Amino acid sequence: MFEISTFIILFSMFLALVSAIIGKTVYDKILAVNIFGTVTVLFIALFGFLTKRPEFLDIALVYALINFISTIAILKFFEYGDMSSSSIEKEEGDI
Amino acid sequence: MSKYDIFFHKISLIISLALLWIMLSGHYTPLLLLLGLLSVIIVTIISSRMGLITFDQPILQLYFIRFIPYGIWLIGQIMKSNIDVCKRILNPNLPINPCLITLHLSQASTFAKVVYANSITLTPGTISIDLEDSSVEVHSLSATGAEGLKTGNMDKKITHAEAAPYV
Amino acid sequence: MSNIDIISGALIVAGSLSIVVGLLGVYRMPDFFTRLHAASVIDTLGTILILSGLILYQGFNLVSVKLLLILIFILITTPTAAHALAKSALHGKIKPILGDD
Structure with a gap:
């Protein structure tokens, strides 16, 4: 059982990487990387x-x-072009 | 917030971090327990210096207990809408009909509002995309998911859990 | 192989298949916001099925408490990340495709 599902999860990790490469906007790529991370957590637990x-x-x-x-x-x-800027200050302005 | 409250927050933070350390470590030699106590105290000092211990609720580490019955109900809802979204994905025609709706928030505390927005996002088929003071904007994959939210079942359950008498 | 092993194995295989279904949705959906819905199938159904299968296989001890902690942590953080993604995509001038009501 573990072998089958580990193989399926490895395959879906590959699919997630491909979708990160072919994603059109930057948000699609971030979403694909997020999915890859979640699947990797499950893969490590199963392994x-x-x-x-x-x-x-x-x-x-x-x-x-x-x-x-x-x-x-x-x-x-x-979103802000800077790691250190606070989101609260920018929310006051016009985004 | 009074000094008394902040003291109790620090004590509850120390207790819950120590329980987490004992659960994750699995070794109970005196040296490791001493190191754990040291790191728990350092984390508490750092978070009180950062001003993180100013939450507008009683004791956060116990506050979530009243949401446990709601969480069990939520898992059932998640399973139902998961089956619905999986059917839509596997259908060759892809029968989706995305729409944006705005819902009214009836919760008083920030914590309950965050729980509401997070449970909307956790349920597949609906995503909260903007959270204001008294309203939340929801993107829904189909009209049935939006109708389910408009009946206000989840909203009522969270408001009920927020006002629960215990703890 | 006892009954509990069979049930937990079925849960784990069903969870990994649901991950593949979610990724298929990510490939098929037309725009970014509908892709987020497909991704939340992976984050909820796949995670709940696989980790509860592992908890059932393990029985109650320190390892299963750790698995439960991972499950709770993923269920708290992934909607937060999805909300942040949707909000910044909306601010980044991506308009959602809306159906005819």
Whole structure:
């Protein structure tokens, strides 16, 4: 069972990467990378069970954290052109 | 917020971080427990210096307990709308009819508003794209999803959970 | 192979198939906002099915508590990321395609 679903998940990781490459706008690419990260978390968790090493779950947890933070950081960079600007100050103006 | 409240927030933050450390670590030697206590205290000092402990609710770490029955109901809704969206994707004609609707928010606290917007987004077929003070704009994949939100079932359940008597 | 193993194996395979369905939706949908709906199928159905299958396979111990923590964490963060994506796409002058009501 684990082998079959690990293979399917590897295939869908490949599909997510292809959609990140052919995406037209930058938001399509960010969405594809976000999907790739979620699928990778599931892949690491499954791979830990496949090789009988559940310690891999710690890596999956950290990968989930990094995936969320990287998505928010890239979005902030594309929306404001700067990592350090506060979104609250800009909300006052006319966007 | 009074000094008394902030003190209780710090204590509850320390307790919940220590429980998280014990759960994730799995080793219970004195050295590792001491290191864990040290890092918990450093995290509490840093977050109080950053001004993160100013939430407008009682104690956040216990506040979410009243939303647990709502969460179980939400998982059932997620499964239903997942089956609907999967059918639409697998249909060769792709029968989608996207629309934008605006919903009124009847919750008082910020936390309950965020829970409402997040559960709209978590349900496949509807995504909240703009959250204002008293209204939320929703992009829906089909007219049936928008109708389901307009009946206000989810809104009523969250307002009910927010005013729950326990905790 | 006991009954619980069969149920959890079926849950895991169903979850990985639902991920493929979600990616098919990402390829088929016409514009960005409808693609987000297809992506949320992956984030909810795939994650819930696979991680609950693993929890069922493992039984109750420290490992399954960690799996539950990953599940709760993904269910909290992915709608936040999807909301941020939709909001900044709307500010980035991407107009959603609307159907005829």
